[in-house]
Structures are given as C-alpha cells and as structure tokens.
Amino acid sequence: MTFLxxxxxxxxxxFSAWRHAIQQDGPWLRLLAKAERQPDxxxxxWLGIVLLVVLPLAGLTLLLSLLEPLAYGWLALPVHLxxxxxSLGRGDLLAALGPFRDSWRRGxxxxxxxxxxxxxxxxxxxxxxxxxxxxxxxxWQAYQSFFAVIFWYxxxxxxxxxxxxxxxxxxxxxxxxxxxxxxxxxxxxxxxLPARVLAASFALVGNFVAVNRALLHExxxxxxxxxxxxxxxxxxxxxxxxxxxxxxxxxxxxSLWQLLVRAAVLWYALFALWTLFL
Numbered sequence: 001m002t003f004l005x006x007x008x009x010x011x012x013x014x015f016s017a018w019r020h021a022i023q024q025d026g027p028w029l030r031l032l033a034k035a036e037r038q039p040d041x042x043x044x045x046w047l048g049i050v051l052l053v054v055l056p057l058a059g060l061t062l063l064l065s066l067l068e069p070l071a072y073g074w075l076a077l078p079v080h081l082x083x084x085x086x087s088l089g090r091g092d093l094l095a096a097l098g099p100f101r102d103s104w105r106r107g108x109x110x111x112x113x114x115x116x117x118x119x120x121x122x123x124x125x126x127x128x129x130x131x132x133x134x135x136x137x138x139x140w141q142a143y144q145s146f147f148a149v150i151f152w153y154x155x156x157x158x159x160x161x162x163x164x165x166x167x168x169x170x171x172x173x174x175x176x177x178x179x180x181x182x183x184x185x186x187x188x189x190x191x192x193l194p195a196r197v198l199a200a201s202f203a204l205v206g207n208f209v210a211v212n213r214a215l216l217h218e219x220x221x222x223x224x225x226x227x228x229x230x231x232x233x234x235x236x237x238x239x240x241x242x243x244x245x246x247x248x249x250x251x252x253x254x255s256l257w258q259l260l261v262r263a264a265v266l267w268y269a270l271f272a273l274w275t276l277f278l
Contacts, residue, residue, distance in 0.1 A: 089145020206237025
C-alpha cells in the first residue's frame with residue numbers, strides 16, 4: 001500500500017488541486033497561538049511540543065489502529081493519502097519561481113530583485129549572489145517539501161511524515177524562542193538521514209567524482225545543516241557555472257530541476273524494488 005500511496009501523491013500533485021484544499025493550517029496555527037499565550041507553555045516548551053506534535057500523532061495512531069484491521073487495511077489508504085498530502089511542503093515551487101525566471105531571462109536585474117523579494121523572500125547584494133540564493137532556495141524547498149516527507153513515509157509511515165511537517169511548521173511559526181529552538185533541533189535530527197540519502201542520490205545521478213572529491217568529508221557531520229548540505233551537493237553534482245544574467249542563468253535553474261527530477265525517479269525506482277522484494 002505504501003508504494004500505491006506514493007504513486008497517488010504524484011497524481012494528486014500533477015493533476016488536481018487537492019493539495020491546496022487539504023493543506024489547511026488554520027486550526028493548528030490557532031492552537032499554536034493559544035498555547036503560546038499560556039504561562040505553562042512559556043515556562044516549559046516541551047508541553048508545546050506535546051500539545052502541537054505528539055497529540056496529533058496520537059490521534060492519527062488511534063484512527064489508523066481502528067481502520068487497519070478492517071477490509072484488509074484498505075480503509076486506511078485514504079487516511080495515508082490525506083496525511084501524506086498534508087505533510088508535503090506549502091506552495092508551488094515552480095509557480096513561485098516563474099516571475100523570477102522571466103525577469104532573469106530578459107536580463108532585467110531590477111525586476112528580478114523585486115520578484116525575488118516578493119515571491120521568494122530573498123535578497124542579495126549582487127546579481128550573482130541573488131541567482132545563487134535562488135538556486136539554493138530551489139534545492140532546499142524541493143528537499144523539505146517532497147524528498148524528506150516521502151522518505152519518512154516510505155521508511156516509517158504516515159506518523160513520521162506528519163511529525164516532520166508539524167515540526168517544520170512549529171519552527172517556522174512559533175514566536176516563543178524556546179519553543180522554536182526545540183522544534184528546530186528536533187527537525188535537524190529528522191533531516192540528518194534523508195538529507196544525506198538525497199546527497200548520495202545527487203552523486204549517483206550527477207557528477208559522482210566531483211561530489212566525492214568536494215563534500216564526502218561533510219556527509220557524516222552532525223553540525224552542518226541539512227539546507228547547507230543539500231545546496232552544496234546539488235550545485236557540485238550539477239556542475240553549476242558562475243552566475244550569469246540572462247538565459248544562461250535560467251539554464252542553471254533548469255539543470256538543477258532536472259537533477260531533482262532524476263533523483264526523484266531514482267527514489268521511486270528504489271521504492272518499487274523494495275516493494276517487490278520485501
């Protein structure tokens with residue numbers, strides 16, 4: 001059933017608008033705001049983790065335990081699908097990059113700065129730095145929106161996928177520094193393994209020799225962030241040239257996207273083999 005859900009997620013992502021309808025964070029964000037106003041949660045941020053992450057996971061566990069014994073487990077399939085879709089990242093990466101790509105292709109650096117600030121929340125001091133930030137944004141968003149989520153779903157099921165997304169939301173939206181710090185540390189632990197699996201995938205579908213030479217010593221480091229690792233390995237594996245305004249710069253974004261697509265195909269092929277032989 002796991003591989004079927006992973007295939008259905010691709011279909012939903014490509015051919016429907018269900019993702020935007022399912023990814024409704026309003027109730028959870030209101031619960032977060034209410035919890036942050038309570039003195040007990042301010043003094044003990046772990047209570048916030050329990051309320052905002054552990055309790056939803058406990059509810060999902062109870063629901064699945066009730067559904068999985070019925071109809072050979074097929075009644076649980078819609079729940080798996082809904083949870084996995086909810087756990088994917090927010091927004092449409094390609095749509096968000098569209099205005100920047102158009103401005104950069106025209107050579108209009110001023111418009112590119114404006115749309116990068118408006119659509120991607122990115123700023124830089126030079127054209128080259130801006131393009132590098134956009135390249136990094138593409139790699140990181142693809143990882144945290146898709147690869148990390150399907151990795152944990154394939155490995156441990158919907159509970160792990162939902163835990164990853166709730167921790168990500170908590171790290172992004174929590175206003176209490178202590179609560180945000182706990183969420184960021186837990187997410188760093190969640191990111192350690194999938195980020196390195198993706199880095200290895202980039203090496204296999206990209207320039208293996210360059211990745212091995214430049215970044216092998218960082219693969220097992222706990223201190224390097226998942227974002228830094230994924231971005232560095234992606235650029236090296238894709239052999240990104242020096243930043244350049246115009247069509248060549250847009251071509252670097254296309255090359256990175258193709259690298260991500262090849263890595264996704266590799267992952268799905270491995271998931272299929274895993275399903276067949278285990």
